[in-house]
Amino acid sequence: MSSTIATLGVPPVQKTSSLSSGIDVVEPTPTINLLTQRRADFTTLVESLEYAAQGETGYNFYDAKGNLKSVLSYRDLCASAKVIARRLSGLGLARNSRVALIADTTPEFVELFFACRYAGFVPFAMPVPVNLGSRAIYVQQLKGMLESSKASVALANLDFIEFLNEAIGGLRNDELKWCGTPDQLDLLPEADVALLQNTPDETAYLQFTSGSTRSPRGVVITEQALMTNLRGIVCNGLDVRLGDRCASWLPFYHDMGLVGLVLAPLAAQLSVDYLATRDFAVRPLQWLKLISRNRCTIAFSQPFGLKLCTLRARDSDLVDLDLSCWRAAGVGAEMIRLETLKIFAAKFAAAGFDERAFLPCYGLAESTLAVSFPDIGQGAKSLRVDAKTLIEKKVAVRVQADGRKYNEFVNCGRPLPDHEVRVVDDTDHDVPSMAVGSILVRGRSVMSGYFNNAEETARAIRADGWLDTGDIGFLFEGNLYITGRRTDVIIVNGRNIRAQDVEELAEQQPEVRAREASAFGISNEDGSTSVVLVVECRLASAVDRQSLINRLQQMVYMAFGVNCLVELVPPHTLPRTSSGKLSRFAARQGFLRRVNMEQPVVTINTVS
Amino acid sequence: MSEVTQEQITELLCQRLVYFTEIEMEVSPETNLITHLAIDSVKLLNLVMEIEDEFDISVPLNTLVDVLTVQDLANLIHKIKLSSQ
Numbered sequence: 001m002s003s004t005i006a007t008l009g010v011p012p013v014q015k016t017s018s019l020s021s022g023i024d025v026v027e028p029t030p031t032i033n034l035l036t037q038r039r040a041d042f043t044t045l046v047e048s049l050e051y052a053a054q055g056e057t058g059y060n061f062y063d064a065k066g067n068l069k070s071v072l073s074y075r076d077l078c079a080s081a082k083v084i085a086r087r088l089s090g091l092g093l094a095r096n097s098r099v100a101l102i103a104d105t106t107p108e109f110v111e112l113f114f115a116c117r118y119a120g121f122v123p124f125a126m127p128v129p130v131n132l133g134s135r136a137i138y139v140q141q142l143k144g145m146l147e148s149s150k151a152s153v154a155l156a157n158l159d160f161i162e163f164l165n166e167a168i169g170g171l172r173n174d175e176l177k178w179c180g181t182p183d184q185l186d187l188l189p190e191a192d193v194a195l196l197q198n199t200p201d202e203t204a205y206l207q208f209t210s211g212s213t214r215s216p217r218g219v220v221i222t223e224q225a226l227m228t229n230l231r232g233i234v235c236n237g238l239d240v241r242l243g244d245r246c247a248s249w250l251p252f253y254h255d256m257g258l259v260g261l262v263l264a265p266l267a268a269q270l271s272v273d274y275l276a277t278r279d280f281a282v283r284p285l286q287w288l289k290l291i292s293r294n295r296c297t298i299a300f301s302q303p304f305g306l307k308l309c310t311l312r313a314r315d316s317d318l319v320d321l322d323l324s325c326w327r328a329a330g331v332g333a334e335m336i337r338l339e340t341l342k343i344f345a346a347k348f349a350a351a352g353f354d355e356r357a358f359l360p361c362y363g364l365a366e367s368t369l370a371v372s373f374p375d376i377g378q379g380a381k382s383l384r385v386d387a388k389t390l391i392e393k394k395v396a397v398r399v400q401a402d403g404r405k406y407n408e409f410v411n412c413g414r415p416l417p418d419h420e421v422r423v424v425d426d427t428d429h430d431v432p433s434m435a436v437g438s439i440l441v442r443g444r445s446v447m448s449g450y451f452n453n454a455e456e457t458a459r460a461i462r463a464d465g466w467l468d469t470g471d472i473g474f475l476f477e478g479n480l481y482i483t484g485r486r487t488d489v490i491i492v493n494g495r496n497i498r499a500q501d502v503e504e505l506a507e508q509q510p511e512v513r514a515r516e517a518s519a520f521g522i523s524n525e526d527g528s529t530s531v532v533l534v535v536e537c538r539l540a541s542a543v544d545r546q547s548l549i550n551r552l553q554q555m556v557y558m559a560f561g562v563n564c565l566v567e568l569v570p571p572h573t574l575p576r577t578s579s580g581k582l583s584r585f586a587a588r589q590g591f592l593r594r595v596n597m598e599q600p601v602v603t604i605n606t607v608s
Numbered sequence: 609m610s611e612v613t614q615e616q617i618t619e620l621l622c623q624r625l626v627y628f629t630e631i632e633m634e635v636s637p638e639t640n641l642i643t644h645l646a647i648d649s650v651k652l653l654n655l656v657m658e659i660e661d662e663f664d665i666s667v668p669l670n671t672l673v674d675v676l677t678v679q680d681l682a683n684l685i686h687k688i689k690l691s692s693q
Contacts, residue, residue: 064666128669132641132652135673159670278669282657308650493650550643557642561652 028294029058029073029271031245040234040267044198044223046117048230048267053078057271059262061107064279066286066293072107074266077114083190084115090191091153091178095120096203098149098451102126102142102156102164103252105276108182110252110262112155117204118195124149124206124218125253128160130278131561133554135163142167144216145208149451150175157181200224206451207255207365209496218451219365226259229368229445230267232416233260237361237373238298238328246272247296249280249287249305256333259369260300270298284308285317292321292351300330303337304493306344313347324352328376330359334491335482336410337527338382355379362412362480366460366467368445372421372480374413381411383481394436396474396481409473409481419443422466423475436474436483440466488584490521492529492562499584502564505555506535511548518574518587522565522597530565531556534587537568567591612663612689618682620662625678628655637679659685665692 035055042048052058058073088099099116103109103125116123126145129138146154146167152175156164161181168179198204204226206218234240246265250257257277265272273290280287288309291299331341345355356379363370374381385396387405399406415421423437424430431437446467449457461467470489473482490497502519506512516536521529533552539545549566556564575586622635628651633644641647647655656667659681665688675681 129673130669132647132672133674133676138673159668163670163673281653282660308653311650554640554642561648563646563648 027071028060028068028273029071030056031243031271031295033057033269035269037240037242037269039240040227040231040264042227042267043200044117045204045226045263045267046114046198048227048263049074049078049081049114052266052269055269057269059107059110060271060273061105062273062275062279062286062290064276064283064286066275066289070107072110074269077107077111080111081114081118082195084111084185085118085195086190086193087185087188088115088119088121088153089193089195090189093121093152093177095196097121097152098206099123100126100142100146100149100151100154102128102160103258104128104157104159105252105274106157108157112182112185113205113262117198120196120198120202121153122203122205124151124208125258126208127251127253128278129163131558134558134561137555137559139163139166141216143170145218146171146176147173148208148216148453149206149218152177154179155182155185158183198223200227203448205258207258208253209365215456217453217456220448220451221368222448225368225445225447226263227267228418228443229259229370229416230264232373232419232445233264233370234268236416237359237370237376238264238330239376240268240270240298244268244270244298245294245296246270247275247287247291247294247299248272249275249277249284250300251277254333255363255365255369256300256302260330265298280305281308284312288313288321288323288348288351291326292323295325297325298328298330299326300332302333303331303340304334306331307340310340310344310347315350318348318351321348321351323348324354326353326357328359329353329357330361331380332361332363334496335484336360336380336412338380338408338410339527341380341410360410360412362471362482364469364471366447366469367419367441367443368447370416370445371419371441371469372413372415374411374479382408383411383476384408390436390483396434396436396476396483407483409483412480412482414478414480415441416443416445419445421475421480423473431474434474434476436472439469439471439473439480439482441469442466490519490529490531492521492531492560495560495562497531497560497562501559502531502533502556505559506533506552508555509548509551511537511539511544515582516571516574518582518584520584520588520591522588522592531560531562532565532567532588532591534567534569534574534591536571536574538571539568567594612686614682614686617663617685617689618679621678621682621685624658625655635678637677637682639678640676641678641681642676663689665689 033055052074061070063069099121101109101112101123113123154164158181200223202223204221204223208216208218248261250261252258273294275287341358356377358380360380362372384399384406386399387407389395389397390407420442422430422440425437442465471482472484488499499519503517506517507514512535519533522532524530545568552566553564575583618637625635663685671684
């Protein structure tokens with residue numbers, strides 16, 4: 001291992017880049033840079049890259065077996081992005097035109113993303129397909145994003161181009177001017193144009209938040225919002241310092257993967273080691289091996305990713321691991337259960353993992369990425385609150401006596417500088433400390449809105465600039481604790497599933513009428529979440545009913561990759577509000593009553 | 609292993625899948641992985657890992673989107689196996 005450290009400590013001669021393929025890759029980019037570190041104090045993304053390009057650091061891509069596949073130093077990225085930008089410019093598009101990229105974990109994606117910024121275009125990342133049998137629904141999702149963004153250009157590598165072509169076949173708008181692979185783009189001539197500087201108020205990128213087929217929403221993030229958030233992450237969240245190096249398996253089409261582990265490291269000139277999401281999911285230990293081997297100090301995961309590591313690691317795997325270098329183990333993107341962190345720490349303590357490295361944070365794409373961080377190096381702090389008072393009075397009261405049932409919530413820290421967090425009740429009034437309510441955020445990282453969607457934007461951002469996060473929680477001594485989501489989002493294995501999307505899928509079946517399906521999540525005993533779909537059904541034959549249930553389960557699986565409990569009920573069973581809208585909350589209560597299930601709000605432990 | 613036939617792959621998958629789910633049932637080539645076996649994302653990843661180790665292949669994600677039944681999966685593995693030789 002010492003030889004690896006020595007190699008990484010000295011800047012090696014860069015022998016190749018992803019552009020000059022065919023030459024064997026020799027070394028990953030070094031951890032130590034000869035360039036003076038600047039901590040995200042730039043006004044635009046391109047300016048960050050121009051600075052990083054003067055150093056030796058960059059991005060490294062590894063294959064499923066942990067072998068270095070390709071290296072993209074910031075220097076090479078800067079050069080190739082400009083070349084590609086000139087090719088894109090030759091297409092004669094207006095400034096701020098959208099460019100859709102299917103975002104596999106590859107150097108090509110990063111090159112294209114920055115090429116768009118150089119050319120003055122707005123890139124956005126689209127997901128790769130992950131679910132069994134999901135072709136039709138995946139193509140629908142792509143189509144939805146292309147239409148919603150009015151994209152002028154769409155790119156995918158060879159593995160995914162057929163899906164993109166299929167999606168383009170049925171587009172209802174005519175903005176799309178060019179579609180192809182990066183190789184095809186390379187055949188276009190370079191336009192002889194001057195690449196104009198970006199301004200802070202320009203849109204930097206769009207981030208789609210939902211896989212919904214009908215109403216995908218593209219979050220609009222300006223250069224200023226992005227740079228504000230990157231500075232917050234680099235300086236306040238991670239307190240980035242010399243010797244830092246990142247490792248990531250997070251998908252490039254997620255805000256945490258893109259902003260947190262592609263753009264933030266660049267803004268601080270750190271090297272990053274990437275493992276494709278698919279390769280992590282199949283063999284999660286490769287991520288830990290990468291951290292250990294390259295002495296990485298910063299790596300983020302959803303709780304689900306930590307769980308996968310714990311599940312798959314055998315004791316024999318621990319012998320070769322040394323995770324003592326890992327100082328910032330960021331955890332975010334879904335509700336954090338302390339239990340998940342404890343089990344992970346217990347398992348990997350033998351491999352040198354220090355639980356003080358845990359950095360549980362809170363954020364959302366609508367506020368670029370990060371909203372709050374606790375102090376670094378403290379580990380996950382939590383609060384035990386009385387379960388009964390929490391449910392009945394919506395107030396968190398610390399458990400004093402033994403034997404009381406309690407809920408334990410993780411401290412997600414304080415808001416970034418220049419950002420404020422409020423907790424309000426249903427009438428929009430601030431609630432006192434420890435009282436549970438809706439979490440609102442205001443600050444310079446907050447999105448400009450959803451692209452081309454004034455209605456959804458108005459629903460999310462108040463006139464006075466406060467963003468409604470859709471999450472609920474409380475503040476205690478200035479620290480934020482998340483207690484759950486409102487009923488319109490179900491989180492399973494780290495994936496956000498909008499209840500509305502599940503209901504829309506159900507309504508696509510001929511037997512199901514509009515507004516006769518209700519979807520919600522229920523908590524299982526082991527703390528996991530299941531999706532439940534209750535459908536009003538007029539079918540009498542058992543065969544027809546079973547066929548509908550099977551189809552619904554299959555559709556939900558294909559779209560979201562989760563199993564779903566389907567209950568068919570007689571018409572007029574689902575509770576409606578006075579305006580005729582379905583109440584998911586009441587539907588959930590009714591379901592729990594029918595199946596006679598006791599439902600903890602979150603995990604309930606007993607103080608022993 | 610390189611001489612493995614499509615029938616052998618199908619048979620092997622049927623045997624393996626019985627242990628993959630909590631449901632007691634006969635697994636045939638026509639068995640639907642989603643509705644019959646309730647393969648969720650975690651089980652799917654486990655299955656992919658076993659397949660890759662067993663057949664010494666790499667299953668690209670984009671190929672799974674056309675897989676619904678055990679037979680579909682067997683066909684896919686056979687195809688990858690052939691093209692990797």
